[in-house]
Amino acid sequence: MKLKINLGAISEPLQSENLKTGDWGTEWAYVDKDKCTACRICEQFCPEGCIEVKEFGEEKYAVVDHKYCKGCGVCASVCPQEAVRMEIKELFKLEVC
Amino acid sequence: MMKVVRGFYSVAHAVKLCRPNVVCAYPITPQTEIVENLAEMYANGELENCRYITAESEFAAASILVGASATGARTFTATCSQGLILMSEVLFNAAGMRLPIVIVNTNRALSAPLSIWNDLQDSMALRDAGIIQLYVENNQEAHDAIPQAYRIAEDKRVLLPFMVCMDGFKLTHAYEPIDLLEQSVVDSFLPPYKPAAYLTTKKPLAFGCYAPPHVYMEFRVVMQNAMDRAKAVMGEVFREWAEVSGRDWGGHLEVVYPEAKFFVISMGSIVGLLRKVVEDLRKKGYEVGLIKLRTFRPFPAEDLRKSLSDAEKVIVLDRSVSMGYEGNLSIELKAALYGSSADVVSMILGLGGRDIPREFLEKLIENAILGKEGSGFKGVKDFEEVIP
Numbered sequence: 285m286k287l288k289i290n291l292g293a294i295s296e297p298l299q300s301e302n303l304k305t306g307d308w309g310t311e312w313a314y315v316d317k318d319k320c321t322a323c324r325i326c327e328q329f330c331p332e333g334c335i336e337v338k339e340f341g342e343e344k345y346a347v348v349d350h351k352y353c354k355g356c357g358v359c360a361s362v363c364p365q366e367a368v369r370m371e372i373k374e375l376f377k378l379e380v381c
Numbered sequence: 382m383m384k385v386v387r388g389f390y391s392v393a394h395a396v397k398l399c400r401p402n403v404v405c406a407y408p409i410t411p412q413t414e415i416v417e418n419l420a421e422m423y424a425n426g427e428l429e430n431c432r433y434i435t436a437e438s439e440f441a442a443a444s445i446l447v448g449a450s451a452t453g454a455r456t457f458t459a460t461c462s463q464g465l466i467l468m469s470e471v472l473f474n475a476a477g478m479r480l481p482i483v484i485v486n487t488n489r490a491l492s493a494p495l496s497i498w499n500d501l502q503d504s505m506a507l508r509d510a511g512i513i514q515l516y517v518e519n520n521q522e523a524h525d526a527i528p529q530a531y532r533i534a535e536d537k538r539v540l541l542p543f544m545v546c547m548d549g550f551k552l553t554h555a556y557e558p559i560d561l562l563e564q565s566v567v568d569s570f571l572p573p574y575k576p577a578a579y580l581t582t583k584k585p586l587a588f589g590c591y592a593p594p595h596v597y598m599e600f601r602v603v604m605q606n607a608m609d610r611a612k613a614v615m616g617e618v619f620r621e622w623a624e625v626s627g628r629d630w631g632g633h634l635e636v637v638y639p640e641a642k643f644f645v646i647s648m649g650s651i652v653g654l655l656r657k658v659v660e661d662l663r664k665k666g667y668e669v670g671l672i673k674l675r676t677f678r679p680f681p682a683e684d685l686r687k688s689l690s691d692a693e694k695v696i697v698l699d700r701s702v703s704m705g706y707e708g709n710l711s712i713e714l715k716a717a718l719y720g721s722s723a724d725v726v727s728m729i730l731g732l733g734g735r736d737i738p739r740e741f742l743e744k745l746i747e748n749a750i751l752g753k754e755g756s757g758f759k760g761v762k763d764f765e766e767v768i769p
Contacts, residue, residue: 289599291540292479294578295590303591 305332309355311370313348319367320345326359326368335359382561388553391520391561392459392485392545393418395527397428398567399483402454402574405434405445409464410497411549412487416459439464443471443482450480451588453579455531458482461549462489462503469507475542476511476604478589481534481574482542483527484512488649489549490733498734499549501649501701504677505709511604512542513611514677516648520557522630523547525622528562528571532618535574538610546677548650550734562626570625608679615676633681634674636688638663641670643750644689647698648674648710651737655698658743667750674710682717694724696749700731707756730759 306312313335322337322344334352337344346368348359360368386394392415396404404423406416423433432449436442439460446456460468465486475482486504490496504514513533517523526545534543547553580586592600616632623629637659645655652673659671672688674681689695695718699708706712711727718725726749731737741760748754 287596287599289596289603291577291603292588293477293590293592293600295587297585297587300587300590303593 304351305354306334306349306351309353310376311355311357311372312350312353313355313357313359313368314371315346315348316367316369317343317345319365321365321367322346323364325362325364329358329362331356331358382563383558384561385556385558386520386561387414387556388520388523388547389414390418391524391557391559392527392547393422394561395524395567396457396483397422398562398564399457399528399531399571400429400455400573401431401457403432403434403446403449403456404428404458405436405442405449405456406458406460407436407439407442407464409439409460409462411489411499411553412459412461412464412485414553415485415487419457439467440471443468443475446482447471447475447478447480447588450475450482451478451580451586453574453576455535455574456480456482457484459485459487461487462491462497465503466491466506469510472507472512472542473510474589477600479540479604479607480542480588481531481540483530483534484542484544485523485527486544486546487549487553488546496733497549499551499700500732500734501546501699501709502732504544504546505701505703507544508678508709510542511608512544512678513539513608513615514544514546515675516546516677517552517675518650518652518673520547520552520555521559521628523552524559524562525626525628525630528567529618529622531574532571533611533615536611536614536618537577539607539614540577541604541607541611546649551650560628566625570622612676612679612681615679631673631675633676633684634672634688636670636672638668638670639688640668642668642691642693643696644670644672644692644694645696645698645746646672646674646710646714647700648677649700651698651700651731654737654739654742658739658746661743662747662750665747667747669746669750677710677713680713680717682713685714685717686721689718689721689723692723694726694750696746697725697727699727699729702729702732711756725756726754727756728754728759729757735760 326335334349450456490500491502530543697711708729
Protein backbone atom coordinates (compact mmCIF):
# COMPACT_ATOMS: atom_id res chain seq x y z
CA MET A 285 0.00 0.00 0.00
CA LYS A 286 1.25 3.46 -0.87
CA LEU A 287 2.24 5.69 2.04
CA LYS A 288 0.09 8.85 2.22
CA ILE A 289 2.03 12.05 2.93
CA ASN A 290 -0.16 14.98 3.98
CA LEU A 291 0.79 18.40 2.62
CA GLY A 292 2.66 20.35 5.30
CA ALA A 293 2.46 17.40 7.70
CA ILE A 294 -1.12 18.49 8.41
CA SER A 295 -3.18 16.08 10.46
CA GLU A 296 -6.86 15.92 11.32
CA PRO A 297 -8.18 15.81 14.90
CA LEU A 298 -7.35 12.69 16.91
CA GLN A 299 -5.01 11.32 14.23
CA SER A 300 -2.21 11.72 16.72
CA GLU A 301 -3.87 9.02 18.82
CA ASN A 302 -2.44 6.58 16.32
CA LEU A 303 0.97 7.55 17.56
CA LYS A 304 1.48 5.22 20.49
CA THR A 305 4.33 6.66 22.50
CA GLY A 306 4.20 3.93 25.14
CA ASP A 307 7.16 2.13 23.62
CA TRP A 308 9.39 5.15 24.22
CA GLY A 309 11.53 5.21 27.33
CA THR A 310 12.63 2.45 29.64
CA GLU A 311 10.11 2.75 32.51
CA TRP A 312 6.37 2.78 33.07
CA ALA A 313 4.40 4.30 35.93
CA TYR A 314 2.31 1.98 38.15
CA VAL A 315 -0.31 3.16 40.69
CA ASP A 316 -0.80 1.52 44.07
CA LYS A 317 -4.59 1.76 44.22
CA ASP A 318 -4.65 1.30 47.99
CA LYS A 319 -2.49 4.37 48.55
CA CYS A 320 -4.16 6.51 45.83
CA THR A 321 -6.68 9.07 47.15
CA ALA A 322 -7.87 10.08 43.66
CA CYS A 323 -6.68 13.66 44.26
CA ARG A 324 -6.04 14.09 40.50
CA ILE A 325 -2.74 15.97 40.90
CA CYS A 326 -1.00 13.44 38.63
CA GLU A 327 -3.69 14.02 35.99
CA GLN A 328 -2.87 17.72 35.88
CA PHE A 329 0.87 17.21 35.70
CA CYS A 330 1.13 14.34 33.20
CA PRO A 331 2.60 15.93 30.04
CA GLU A 332 1.16 13.13 27.91
CA GLY A 333 -2.35 13.18 29.42
CA CYS A 334 -2.18 9.45 29.95
CA ILE A 335 -2.89 9.10 33.67
CA GLU A 336 -6.53 9.39 34.61
CA VAL A 337 -8.63 8.87 37.74
CA LYS A 338 -11.33 6.31 37.06
CA GLU A 339 -14.19 4.90 39.05
CA PHE A 340 -14.54 1.17 39.63
CA GLY A 341 -17.83 0.72 41.55
CA GLU A 342 -17.06 1.97 45.05
CA GLU A 343 -13.39 2.46 44.30
CA LYS A 344 -11.73 5.45 42.60
CA TYR A 345 -8.05 5.63 41.69
CA ALA A 346 -5.58 6.74 39.01
CA VAL A 347 -4.90 4.49 36.03
CA VAL A 348 -1.92 4.78 33.69
CA ASP A 349 -2.38 4.14 29.97
CA HIS A 350 0.78 2.27 29.04
CA LYS A 351 -0.03 2.71 25.34
CA TYR A 352 1.06 6.34 25.73
CA CYS A 353 3.12 6.54 28.99
CA LYS A 354 6.68 7.60 28.09
CA GLY A 355 7.94 6.91 31.60
CA CYS A 356 8.95 10.48 32.44
CA GLY A 357 8.16 9.99 36.15
CA VAL A 358 6.41 13.33 36.72
CA CYS A 359 3.36 11.61 38.22
CA ALA A 360 5.55 9.69 40.66
CA SER A 361 7.32 12.84 41.80
CA VAL A 362 4.15 14.95 42.31
CA CYS A 363 2.05 12.27 44.06
CA PRO A 364 1.54 13.40 47.70
CA GLN A 365 0.75 9.80 48.75
CA GLU A 366 3.77 8.28 47.02
CA ALA A 367 1.26 6.00 45.34
CA VAL A 368 3.00 5.99 41.94
CA ARG A 369 6.14 3.94 41.39
CA MET A 370 8.30 3.80 38.28
CA GLU A 371 9.25 0.35 37.16
CA ILE A 372 11.75 -0.65 34.53
CA LYS A 373 10.22 -2.48 31.55
CA GLU A 374 10.85 -6.21 31.25
CA LEU A 375 12.74 -5.60 28.01
CA PHE A 376 15.34 -3.52 29.82
CA LYS A 377 15.83 -5.81 32.79
CA LEU A 378 19.15 -7.14 31.60
CA GLU A 379 21.13 -9.66 33.48
CA VAL A 380 24.65 -8.43 33.93
CA CYS A 381 27.09 -11.32 34.03
CA MET B 382 3.62 55.96 -12.24
CA MET B 383 7.27 57.02 -12.12
CA LYS B 384 8.24 58.40 -8.74
CA VAL B 385 11.51 58.96 -6.89
CA VAL B 386 11.25 56.85 -3.73
CA ARG B 387 13.53 55.01 -1.33
CA GLY B 388 14.02 51.25 -1.43
CA PHE B 389 11.79 50.81 1.63
CA TYR B 390 8.87 52.44 -0.07
CA SER B 391 9.31 50.55 -3.31
CA VAL B 392 8.82 47.34 -1.27
CA ALA B 393 6.03 48.64 0.97
CA HIS B 394 4.06 49.98 -1.99
CA ALA B 395 4.32 46.65 -3.82
CA VAL B 396 3.24 44.75 -0.69
CA LYS B 397 0.19 46.99 -0.37
CA LEU B 398 -0.79 46.26 -3.97
CA CYS B 399 -0.60 42.52 -3.22
CA ARG B 400 -3.42 42.94 -0.67
CA PRO B 401 -1.86 41.17 2.32
CA ASN B 402 -4.16 39.98 5.13
CA VAL B 403 -1.59 39.98 7.93
CA VAL B 404 1.58 42.03 8.19
CA CYS B 405 3.69 41.33 11.25
CA ALA B 406 7.24 42.42 11.99
CA TYR B 407 9.74 43.57 14.55
CA PRO B 408 11.95 46.57 13.75
CA ILE B 409 15.57 46.03 12.72
CA THR B 410 17.95 48.25 10.75
CA PRO B 411 18.04 48.48 7.73
CA GLN B 412 14.58 46.97 7.31
CA THR B 413 12.50 49.06 9.71
CA GLU B 414 11.16 51.63 7.29
CA ILE B 415 9.60 48.95 5.09
CA VAL B 416 7.19 47.98 7.84
CA GLU B 417 6.95 51.58 9.08
CA ASN B 418 5.65 52.51 5.65
CA LEU B 419 3.20 49.61 5.80
CA ALA B 420 2.13 50.62 9.33
CA GLU B 421 1.44 54.11 8.05
CA MET B 422 -0.62 52.76 5.15
CA TYR B 423 -2.50 50.60 7.65
CA ALA B 424 -3.13 53.56 9.96
CA ASN B 425 -4.41 55.56 7.00
CA GLY B 426 -6.85 52.81 6.10
CA GLU B 427 -5.10 52.00 2.83
CA LEU B 428 -4.75 48.29 3.62
CA GLU B 429 -8.15 46.71 3.24
CA ASN B 430 -8.98 43.42 4.90
CA CYS B 431 -5.62 43.46 6.65
CA ARG B 432 -4.34 43.24 10.20
CA TYR B 433 -1.04 44.83 11.16
CA ILE B 434 0.32 43.11 14.25
CA THR B 435 3.28 44.40 16.25
CA ALA B 436 5.34 41.59 17.76
CA GLU B 437 7.73 41.45 20.71
CA SER B 438 10.54 39.84 18.70
CA GLU B 439 11.29 38.43 15.27
CA PHE B 440 10.68 34.96 16.67
CA ALA B 441 7.17 36.06 17.65
CA ALA B 442 6.61 37.86 14.33
CA ALA B 443 7.45 34.72 12.36
CA SER B 444 5.34 32.58 14.71
CA ILE B 445 2.33 34.89 14.29
CA LEU B 446 2.70 34.65 10.52
CA VAL B 447 2.87 30.86 10.64
CA GLY B 448 -0.48 30.87 12.48
CA ALA B 449 -1.95 33.49 10.15
CA SER B 450 -0.75 31.74 7.01
CA ALA B 451 -2.18 28.45 8.27
CA THR B 452 -5.61 30.08 8.39
CA GLY B 453 -5.23 30.98 4.72
CA ALA B 454 -4.12 34.60 5.13
CA ARG B 455 -1.68 36.23 2.72
CA THR B 456 1.21 37.24 4.98
CA PHE B 457 4.22 39.54 4.87
CA THR B 458 7.20 40.33 7.04
CA ALA B 459 10.55 42.01 6.60
CA THR B 460 13.70 41.42 8.62
CA CYS B 461 17.45 40.83 8.35
CA SER B 462 20.60 39.76 10.15
CA GLN B 463 20.04 38.88 13.83
CA GLY B 464 16.31 39.16 13.23
CA LEU B 465 16.39 36.60 10.45
CA ILE B 466 18.42 34.11 12.43
CA LEU B 467 16.13 34.64 15.42
CA MET B 468 13.26 33.74 13.07
CA SER B 469 15.10 30.75 11.71
CA GLU B 470 13.62 28.12 14.03
CA VAL B 471 10.15 29.21 12.97
CA LEU B 472 11.01 29.64 9.29
CA PHE B 473 12.27 26.06 8.94
CA ASN B 474 8.86 25.06 10.32
CA ALA B 475 7.02 27.37 7.90
CA ALA B 476 8.79 25.64 5.03
CA GLY B 477 7.94 22.18 6.35
CA MET B 478 4.31 23.25 6.87
CA ARG B 479 4.40 24.51 3.27
CA LEU B 480 3.21 28.01 4.15
CA PRO B 481 3.76 30.62 1.41
CA ILE B 482 4.92 33.47 3.66
CA VAL B 483 6.72 36.25 1.80
CA ILE B 484 9.72 37.76 3.57
CA VAL B 485 11.89 40.66 2.48
CA ASN B 486 15.38 40.28 3.88
CA THR B 487 17.42 43.47 3.73
CA ASN B 488 20.80 41.76 3.71
CA ARG B 489 23.00 42.74 6.63
CA ALA B 490 26.11 41.27 8.27
CA LEU B 491 25.85 38.98 11.31
CA SER B 492 27.28 39.52 14.79
CA ALA B 493 29.86 39.32 16.28
CA PRO B 494 31.27 41.90 15.92
CA LEU B 495 28.02 43.83 15.73
CA SER B 496 27.50 45.40 12.32
CA ILE B 497 24.45 46.98 10.82
CA TRP B 498 26.02 47.15 7.37
CA ASN B 499 25.56 45.08 4.28
CA ASP B 500 26.74 41.66 3.22
CA LEU B 501 24.90 38.42 2.39
CA GLN B 502 25.81 36.34 5.43
CA ASP B 503 22.33 36.39 7.00
CA SER B 504 20.32 34.88 4.15
CA MET B 505 23.13 32.40 3.46
CA ALA B 506 22.59 31.02 6.96
CA LEU B 507 19.02 30.14 5.88
CA ARG B 508 20.19 28.43 2.69
CA ASP B 509 18.99 24.96 3.68
CA ALA B 510 15.63 25.96 5.19
CA GLY B 511 13.41 25.17 2.20
CA ILE B 512 12.84 28.87 1.50
CA ILE B 513 13.05 30.23 -2.04
CA GLN B 514 15.71 32.94 -2.25
CA LEU B 515 15.73 35.63 -4.94
CA TYR B 516 18.43 38.34 -4.96
CA VAL B 517 17.65 41.70 -6.54
CA GLU B 518 19.96 44.23 -8.13
CA ASN B 519 17.99 47.44 -7.67
CA ASN B 520 14.83 48.84 -6.12
CA GLN B 521 12.72 48.46 -9.25
CA GLU B 522 13.56 44.76 -9.27
CA ALA B 523 12.69 44.59 -5.54
CA HIS B 524 9.36 46.32 -6.29
CA ASP B 525 8.59 43.90 -9.12
CA ALA B 526 9.73 40.87 -7.11
CA ILE B 527 6.94 41.15 -4.51
CA PRO B 528 3.89 40.23 -6.66
CA GLN B 529 5.99 37.53 -8.35
CA ALA B 530 7.02 36.18 -4.95
CA TYR B 531 3.37 35.71 -3.92
CA ARG B 532 2.47 34.14 -7.27
CA ILE B 533 5.31 31.64 -7.05
CA ALA B 534 5.03 30.85 -3.32
CA GLU B 535 1.24 30.36 -3.48
CA ASP B 536 1.35 28.20 -6.61
CA LYS B 537 -0.07 24.75 -5.74
CA ARG B 538 2.99 23.16 -7.31
CA VAL B 539 5.29 25.07 -4.92
CA LEU B 540 3.81 26.18 -1.55
CA LEU B 541 7.03 27.29 0.12
CA PRO B 542 8.08 30.51 1.87
CA PHE B 543 9.71 33.07 -0.42
CA MET B 544 12.50 35.41 0.60
CA VAL B 545 13.33 38.45 -1.50
CA CYS B 546 16.89 39.45 -0.64
CA MET B 547 17.82 43.09 -1.18
CA ASP B 548 21.02 44.73 0.00
CA GLY B 549 20.66 46.70 3.21
CA PHE B 550 21.44 50.44 2.91
CA LYS B 551 22.80 50.09 -0.64
CA LEU B 552 19.23 49.52 -1.84
CA THR B 553 16.91 50.08 1.11
CA HIS B 554 18.06 53.64 1.83
CA ALA B 555 18.74 54.63 -1.77
CA TYR B 556 16.46 56.98 -3.69
CA GLU B 557 15.70 55.74 -7.18
CA PRO B 558 13.10 56.62 -9.78
CA ILE B 559 10.66 53.70 -9.54
CA ASP B 560 7.83 52.89 -11.90
CA LEU B 561 5.27 52.14 -9.19
CA LEU B 562 2.82 49.49 -10.28
CA GLU B 563 -0.89 50.13 -10.70
CA GLN B 564 -3.35 48.19 -8.56
CA SER B 565 -5.11 46.89 -11.67
CA VAL B 566 -1.85 45.41 -13.03
CA VAL B 567 -1.16 43.54 -9.79
CA ASP B 568 -4.79 42.42 -9.49
CA SER B 569 -4.74 40.92 -12.96
CA PHE B 570 -1.43 39.16 -12.28
CA LEU B 571 -1.98 37.97 -8.72
CA PRO B 572 -5.26 36.21 -7.88
CA PRO B 573 -6.44 36.05 -4.25
CA TYR B 574 -4.69 33.33 -2.23
CA LYS B 575 -6.68 30.08 -2.21
CA PRO B 576 -4.99 27.81 0.34
CA ALA B 577 -4.97 24.07 -0.26
CA ALA B 578 -5.80 23.41 3.40
CA TYR B 579 -6.44 25.93 6.14
CA LEU B 580 -7.40 26.22 9.77
CA THR B 581 -10.92 27.15 10.82
CA THR B 582 -12.90 26.49 13.97
CA LYS B 583 -15.23 24.38 11.80
CA LYS B 584 -12.42 22.07 10.74
CA PRO B 585 -9.59 21.87 13.27
CA LEU B 586 -6.24 20.70 11.91
CA ALA B 587 -2.72 20.39 13.27
CA PHE B 588 0.11 21.66 11.05
CA GLY B 589 3.63 20.25 10.98
CA CYS B 590 2.89 17.16 13.04
CA TYR B 591 5.30 14.68 14.49
CA ALA B 592 6.84 12.28 11.96
CA PRO B 593 8.68 9.25 13.35
CA PRO B 594 11.58 7.75 11.38
CA HIS B 595 9.29 5.55 9.28
CA VAL B 596 7.66 8.61 7.60
CA TYR B 597 9.91 11.67 8.23
CA MET B 598 12.10 11.20 5.18
CA GLU B 599 9.18 11.27 2.73
CA PHE B 600 8.17 14.72 4.02
CA ARG B 601 11.64 16.03 3.18
CA VAL B 602 11.49 14.41 -0.25
CA VAL B 603 8.24 16.25 -1.06
CA MET B 604 9.88 19.55 -0.04
CA GLN B 605 12.80 18.88 -2.35
CA ASN B 606 10.34 17.99 -5.15
CA ALA B 607 8.48 21.27 -4.52
CA MET B 608 11.78 23.15 -4.82
CA ASP B 609 12.52 21.38 -8.10
CA ARG B 610 9.06 22.27 -9.43
CA ALA B 611 9.60 25.86 -8.25
CA LYS B 612 12.39 26.22 -10.83
CA ALA B 613 9.95 25.71 -13.69
CA VAL B 614 7.15 27.71 -12.02
CA MET B 615 9.52 30.64 -11.49
CA GLY B 616 10.51 30.53 -15.15
CA GLU B 617 6.84 30.73 -16.17
CA VAL B 618 6.08 33.55 -13.73
CA PHE B 619 9.18 35.55 -14.74
CA ARG B 620 8.11 35.38 -18.39
CA GLU B 621 4.53 36.34 -17.61
CA TRP B 622 5.76 39.26 -15.51
CA ALA B 623 7.85 40.53 -18.41
CA GLU B 624 4.68 40.63 -20.53
CA VAL B 625 2.46 42.16 -17.87
CA SER B 626 4.86 44.84 -16.64
CA GLY B 627 7.03 45.37 -19.70
CA ARG B 628 10.12 44.74 -17.58
CA ASP B 629 12.08 41.57 -18.27
CA TRP B 630 14.46 40.69 -15.43
CA GLY B 631 15.59 37.48 -17.12
CA GLY B 632 15.30 33.99 -15.74
CA HIS B 633 17.14 32.47 -12.79
CA LEU B 634 20.20 34.20 -14.21
CA GLU B 635 20.94 37.02 -16.56
CA VAL B 636 23.91 36.49 -18.86
CA VAL B 637 25.58 39.54 -20.36
CA TYR B 638 27.91 38.71 -23.29
CA PRO B 639 27.17 34.97 -23.39
CA GLU B 640 30.00 34.32 -25.89
CA ALA B 641 32.69 35.55 -23.48
CA LYS B 642 35.75 33.52 -22.45
CA PHE B 643 35.89 34.89 -18.93
CA PHE B 644 32.91 35.37 -16.66
CA VAL B 645 32.28 37.34 -13.51
CA ILE B 646 29.38 36.04 -11.41
CA SER B 647 27.70 37.62 -8.40
CA MET B 648 24.35 38.44 -6.80
CA GLY B 649 22.58 41.55 -5.55
CA SER B 650 23.36 45.24 -5.94
CA ILE B 651 27.05 44.68 -6.78
CA VAL B 652 25.86 43.53 -10.22
CA GLY B 653 25.00 47.15 -11.07
CA LEU B 654 28.64 48.10 -10.52
CA LEU B 655 29.88 45.02 -12.37
CA ARG B 656 27.98 46.01 -15.51
CA LYS B 657 30.14 49.14 -15.79
CA VAL B 658 33.34 47.27 -14.85
CA VAL B 659 32.71 44.62 -17.52
CA GLU B 660 32.08 47.32 -20.17
CA ASP B 661 35.34 49.06 -19.24
CA LEU B 662 37.29 45.78 -19.34
CA ARG B 663 35.83 44.92 -22.75
CA LYS B 664 36.97 48.33 -24.03
CA LYS B 665 40.46 47.30 -22.89
CA GLY B 666 40.11 44.18 -25.04
CA TYR B 667 39.22 41.52 -22.48
CA GLU B 668 36.62 38.95 -23.58
CA VAL B 669 34.72 39.13 -20.32
CA GLY B 670 31.05 38.53 -19.63
CA LEU B 671 28.79 38.85 -16.61
CA ILE B 672 26.37 36.50 -14.91
CA LYS B 673 23.86 37.96 -12.51
CA LEU B 674 22.50 35.13 -10.38
CA ARG B 675 18.94 35.95 -9.31
CA THR B 676 17.67 32.69 -7.87
CA PHE B 677 19.90 31.15 -5.23
CA ARG B 678 17.36 28.58 -3.96
CA PRO B 679 16.33 26.53 -5.86
CA PHE B 680 19.87 26.65 -7.29
CA PRO B 681 19.81 26.84 -11.12
CA ALA B 682 22.75 24.46 -11.59
CA GLU B 683 21.79 23.35 -15.13
CA ASP B 684 21.37 26.95 -16.33
CA LEU B 685 24.81 27.78 -14.97
CA ARG B 686 26.42 24.69 -16.49
CA LYS B 687 24.92 25.61 -19.86
CA SER B 688 25.95 29.26 -19.71
CA LEU B 689 29.48 28.43 -18.58
CA SER B 690 30.06 25.38 -20.78
CA ASP B 691 32.73 27.13 -22.88
CA ALA B 692 34.09 29.44 -20.19
CA GLU B 693 37.82 29.40 -19.57
CA LYS B 694 37.70 31.12 -16.23
CA VAL B 695 34.90 32.06 -13.82
CA ILE B 696 35.48 34.76 -11.22
CA VAL B 697 33.02 34.49 -8.33
CA LEU B 698 32.45 37.51 -6.14
CA ASP B 699 31.08 36.50 -2.76
CA ARG B 700 29.89 38.79 -0.01
CA SER B 701 29.60 36.00 2.54
CA VAL B 702 31.79 33.16 3.69
CA SER B 703 31.14 29.70 5.01
CA MET B 704 33.66 29.79 7.85
CA GLY B 705 36.10 26.96 7.44
CA TYR B 706 35.58 26.74 3.69
CA GLU B 707 34.96 29.37 1.02
CA GLY B 708 32.55 32.01 -0.22
CA ASN B 709 29.02 30.54 -0.32
CA LEU B 710 28.25 31.18 -3.98
CA SER B 711 31.66 29.83 -4.93
CA ILE B 712 30.96 26.54 -3.15
CA GLU B 713 27.65 26.15 -4.97
CA LEU B 714 29.08 27.11 -8.34
CA LYS B 715 32.00 24.70 -8.09
CA ALA B 716 29.59 21.89 -7.28
CA ALA B 717 27.43 22.85 -10.27
CA LEU B 718 30.48 22.93 -12.56
CA TYR B 719 31.87 19.59 -11.34
CA GLY B 720 33.67 17.92 -14.22
CA SER B 721 33.99 21.14 -16.24
CA SER B 722 37.40 22.45 -17.24
CA ALA B 723 36.65 26.04 -16.24
CA ASP B 724 39.02 27.58 -13.72
CA VAL B 725 37.13 29.09 -10.75
CA VAL B 726 38.58 32.05 -8.85
CA SER B 727 36.59 32.77 -5.71
CA MET B 728 36.92 36.18 -4.17
CA ILE B 729 35.33 37.30 -0.91
CA LEU B 730 34.87 41.02 -0.53
CA GLY B 731 32.64 43.74 0.85
CA LEU B 732 31.92 42.05 4.19
CA GLY B 733 30.14 44.14 6.82
CA GLY B 734 29.64 47.03 4.41
CA ARG B 735 33.30 47.33 3.33
CA ASP B 736 33.30 49.62 0.32
CA ILE B 737 34.02 48.09 -3.09
CA PRO B 738 35.29 50.95 -5.29
CA ARG B 739 34.88 50.49 -9.04
CA GLU B 740 38.60 50.99 -9.81
CA PHE B 741 39.51 48.38 -7.18
CA LEU B 742 37.02 45.90 -8.61
CA GLU B 743 38.23 46.48 -12.16
CA LYS B 744 41.88 45.91 -11.20
CA LEU B 745 40.90 42.77 -9.27
CA ILE B 746 39.03 41.22 -12.19
CA GLU B 747 41.67 42.27 -14.72
CA ASN B 748 44.38 40.63 -12.61
CA ALA B 749 42.27 37.51 -12.10
CA ILE B 750 41.85 37.19 -15.89
CA LEU B 751 45.62 37.59 -16.30
CA GLY B 752 46.24 34.94 -13.62
CA LYS B 753 47.90 37.44 -11.30
CA GLU B 754 45.13 37.39 -8.67
CA GLY B 755 43.96 34.23 -6.92
CA SER B 756 41.15 33.20 -4.61
CA GLY B 757 40.64 34.58 -1.10
CA PHE B 758 39.60 37.72 0.79
CA LYS B 759 40.07 40.95 -1.15
CA GLY B 760 40.41 44.49 0.13
CA VAL B 761 41.66 43.37 3.54
CA LYS B 762 43.95 45.71 5.45
CA ASP B 763 47.34 44.74 6.84
CA PHE B 764 46.46 43.68 10.41
CA GLU B 765 47.44 41.55 13.39
CA GLU B 766 45.24 40.03 16.09
CA VAL B 767 46.15 41.08 19.62
CA ILE B 768 44.89 40.22 23.12
CA PRO B 769 43.75 43.35 24.96
